Amino acid sequence: MRHGHHTRRSAPDPLAPTDASTWLVVRDMCGQLLEHNELPPRADQRATLVARQVRIADGWRADEIGPRCAHFFAARAGKRIVVGTERDPTREICR
Numbered sequence: 001m002r003h004g005h006h007t008r009r010s011a012p013d014p015l016a017p018t019d020a021s022t023w024l025v026v027r028d029m030c031g032q033l034l035e036h037n038e039l040p041p042r043a044d045q046r047a048t049l050v051a052r053q054v055r056i057a058d059g060w061r062a063d064e065i066g067p068r069c070a071h072f073f074a075a076r077a078g079k080r081i082v083v084g085t086e087r088d089p090t091r092e093i094c095r
Helices: 045-056
Strands: 022-028 034-037 071-076 079-086
Touching: 022 045, 045 071, 045 079
Parallel strands: none
Antiparallel strands: 022 034, 022 079, 071 079
16 A cells, blocks of 8 residues: 655646747637637736636627636527637647
8 A cells, every 4th residue: 555645736827928929710610720829928828818708708608618628608699719828829729
């Protein structure tokens, strides 16, 4: 039997500033890229995502952004999208 100290690691923040460029991306539920905007290195990704959530809220029902999430979902008239930050918006999303 093994005894020892178990330290709990804190979960990484997916919206923490990074030295690389990131992108604010909007995709449909099939993963198709609808919109993308480059964010500069060290950008406040959480503030950018919250601002986008506020902007999209007019006529849309937007979900909350979780503390460990880099995206949120929004819906309107049967249409659903995901808005988030990504390192490479050109990558294909396979579903």
